[in-house]
Amino acid sequence: MASIVHTEEVMGTVVSFHLDAPRMGEAALSVALGAAVAGLHRDDETFSPWKPQSPLSRLRRGEIRLEDAPAEVAEVLALCEVAGTLSRGWFDAFAMPGGVDPTGLVKGWSLERALAGLVEAGVTSAMVNGGGDIALHGEPPTGGPWRIGVRHPWRPDALAAVLEVERAIATSGEYERGRHLVDPLGRLGPPPASATVTGPSLTLADALATAVAVGGDAALGLVAAIDGYEAYLIRADGTEAFTEGIRFADADADA
Amino acid sequence: MKRAAIAVVAAVGGFAGVLGFNLGGSRAPLLHTSAPASNPPSGPPATPPPTSPGGSTTPTTTAGSSPPPTGVRSAVGTTYQYGYGQLAVRVTLDGTSITRVDTVGLQTADPYSQQLAQQVIPLLRHEVLAAQSAKVNGFSGATYTSEAYIYSLQSALDKLHKK
Numbered sequence: 180m181a182s183i184v185h186t187e188e189v190m191g192t193v194v195s196f197h198l199d200a201p202r203m204g205e206a207a208l209s210v211a212l213g214a215a216v217a218g219l220h221r222d223d224e225t226f227s228p229w230k231p232q233s234p235l236s237r238l239r240r241g242e243i244r245l246e247d248a249p250a251e252v253a254e255v256l257a258l259c260e261v262a263g264t265l266s267r268g269w270f271d272a273f274a275m276p277g278g279v280d281p282t283g284l285v286k287g288w289s290l291e292r293a294l295a296g297l298v299e300a301g302v303t304s305a306m307v308n309g310g311g312d313i314a315l316h317g318e319p320p321t322g323g324p325w326r327i328g329v330r331h332p333w334r335p336d337a338l339a340a341v342l343e344v345e346r347a348i349a350t351s352g353e354y355e356r357g358r359h360l361v362d363p364l365g366r367l368g369p370p371p372a373s374a375t376v377t378g379p380s381l382t383l384a385d386a387l388a389t390a391v392a393v394g395g396d397a398a399l400g401l402v403a404a405i406d407g408y409e410a411y412l413i414r415a416d417g418t419e420a421f422t423e424g425i426r427f428a429d430a431d432a433d434a
Numbered sequence: 435m436k437r438a439a440i441a442v443v444a445a446v447g448g449f450a451g452v453l454g455f456n457l458g459g460s461r462a463p464l465l466h467t468s469a470p471a472s473n474p475p476s477g478p479p480a481t482p483p484p485t486s487p488g489g490s491t492t493p494t495t496t497a498g499s500s501p502p503p504t505g506v507r508s509a510v511g512t513t514y515q516y517g518y519g520q521l522a523v524r525v526t527l528d529g530t531s532i533t534r535v536d537t538v539g540l541q542t543a544d545p546y547s548q549q550l551a552q553q554v555i556p557l558l559r560h561e562v563l564a565a566q567s568a569k570v571n572g573f574s575g576a577t578y579t580s581e582a583y584i585y586s587l588q589s590a591l592d593k594l595h596k597k
Contacts, residue, residue, distance in 0.1 A: 184592075186585050188515065193585045197571075311574045319571045330575040342574075350575030373575055 181208040182320070187216050190223045190286055192310030198297060199304035199320055211300035215293040215307075222289040225249050228280055239278035255281050255288055262386035265405055269390035269398045287349055287385025290314045294381075312349040312388075314381040326428050332372035332413050339373065339413055343426040347381035350374065351392035352413075371395045371414050377425065378408035396420055504529050511590030513539050523586040527594055535587065 181203045185196045196215070200208050225248075227233045234248040245253055259272035259281045272281045286309055294307045294314040304317040306325065315325045324343040331339045332352055342348065352373035374391035376384045383405075391398045391410050402410040403422040411421040508526035519542030526534035 186588065193514065195572075195585070306572055308572045313572050313574060321571075325571050327571060328573045330573055332575075338573075348574045352575055375574055 181205040183208055183212055185212055185216070187219065189216070189219045190227075190289065190309060191229070192286075194219060194290070194293075194307065194309040196297075197304075197306040197308075197319075198302050199317075200300075200302045202303070203301045207301070211297050211302065214300075215297050218293050218296065219289055219309075222251070222285065222292070225251055226255065226281060226285045226289075228277070228282060235279075235281070239280075255285055258288060258382060259284055259386070262383060262390075265383070265401070266387060266390035266394075266398065267401055269394035269401070270386045283351075283389035284382060284386040286310070287312050287314075287347070287381040287383075291347070291381040312347075312381060312385055313344070314347050315344060316346075324426075324428075329373070329375050329411065333417075339419075340411060341428040342375070342377060342411065343428045344377050346377075346379045347384045348375060348377045349381060349385040349388040350376075351385075351388040371412055372417070373413040374398075375411040376402060376408060377410075378405070384408065506533070507594055508534070509590045509593040510538055511586035511588065511593070514586050521583060521586060523583060523590055525587055525590040525594070527591075537583070 181198075181200050183196065183198045183205075185198075187194045187196070196212060198208060198212065200211075203211070224230065224233060226235045228235055228239065230236060234243065234252055237243045238245065238248055238252065245256070256272070256279065259270075259279075262270050262284055263272065270283060272283065273279050290307050290309045290312060291314050294305055294316055297305055297307075298316050302316065304320060305315065306319070307314045311330070313325075313327060319325055324345065327342050327344045327348050328338040329340045329342060329350055350373060352371070371392055374388050374395075376387040376391060378384045378387070387398075387402050387405070387408060387410070391402060391412055395412060395414065399410050399412055399420055399422060402408050403424075409422045409425040411419070411425050413419055506526065506528045508524055510524045511522055513520055513522040520539065521537055521541070522539035524534075524536045524538045525532055
């Protein structure tokens with residue numbers, strides 16, 4: 180029986196691991212965690228647009244070709260194309276200032292990859308939370324569904340909702356830093372305050388949350404059309420909208 | 435062993451173990467629950483002490499340690515870089531109760547980040563002291579400032595629980 184809580188600063192944020200592995204020893208779990216953490220740092224080195232020597236930065240400057248970059252770069256850019264198609268252009272990694280920028284998807288992809296390695300190693304209950312983008316496996320140690328609070332867009336001390344989540348949840352918003360999301364379709368009007376997407380893959384949930392944060396109500400419907408994915412939107416005026424299958428937890432009920 | 439494992443999880447519990455978030459009426463319209471955009475700072479900004487650069491990874495907490503000690507004691511958590519600055523949190527426990535939470539190492543890159551941090555941190559401190567039972571496993575949409583605060587607090591609690 181082994182159990183670990185670990186926090187790691189990487190990818191410009193803090194990633195927390197909550198892991199339980201009843202059939203693993205503590206040493207084996209530590210090794211698995213170490214591999215997961217190393218993978219996050221490796222992905223950060225590969226994909227950071229803020230690190231001048233990252234393969235992604237060099238690709239953006241035209242110093243290397245895609246085939247010269249690590250294989251993961253082509254994989255992630257292909258995923259960006261898929262996400263762009265599924266979101267009907269609301270997520271567009273290829274329309275960013277400064278060149279291709281998979282930032283809206285790559286964190287989710289990296290966290291999901293880290294989780295997959297841990298599960299393969301024998302972890303049966305896992306929460307990998309990278310700055311609010313969360314990949315989940317199994318059940319929490321207390322049992323029942325994972326209950327994830329969505330932060331209130333304007334109140335640091337409050338939650339807007341508690342959602343029951345099985346695999347992945349990502350929230351995108353502009354509430355701390357002002358506008359930083361780019362609308363690839365160049366629309367006017369205030370952007371949503373907060374956009375949350377749940378679904379089986381954190382990679383896609385991350386990209387779709389970005390899409391809903393940009394497209395608002397217009398992007399909500401396309402999330403509903405993707406099997407397994409749900410969205411919860413807080414508009415700029417504080418009103419809410421959500422897809423039919425989203426699961427709100429009763430915040431006052433005991434888990 | 436099992437009991438100790440639960441204690442660690444309860445102390446960590448995402449943010450929830452230490453933070454009593456306002457969950458009441460979460461399905462009420464947001465318009466009626468939202469606070470004014472400007473929350474006046476309710477405490478003085480902390481003076482930044484020297485911080486160790488780079489030392490930013492908390493030690494791993496493994497279940498199976500002995501039960502937490504009793505008495506009044508405090509620890510300073512890891513200094514976290516959070517994108518627009520850095521901060522560290524000092525937590526004081528009396529037995530298992532958090533009696534005091536201070537920000538001891540707040541440095542920000544620019545005045546706007548300083549202003550944001552000064553709005554957010556007093557609220558976080560209040561919530562820590564109003565700690566309630568963990569009802570959620572994690573948080574989505576966390577802000578940089580609150581993440582850094584929570585994780586520094588967590589590393590401080592980890593230190594106290596491991597002594």
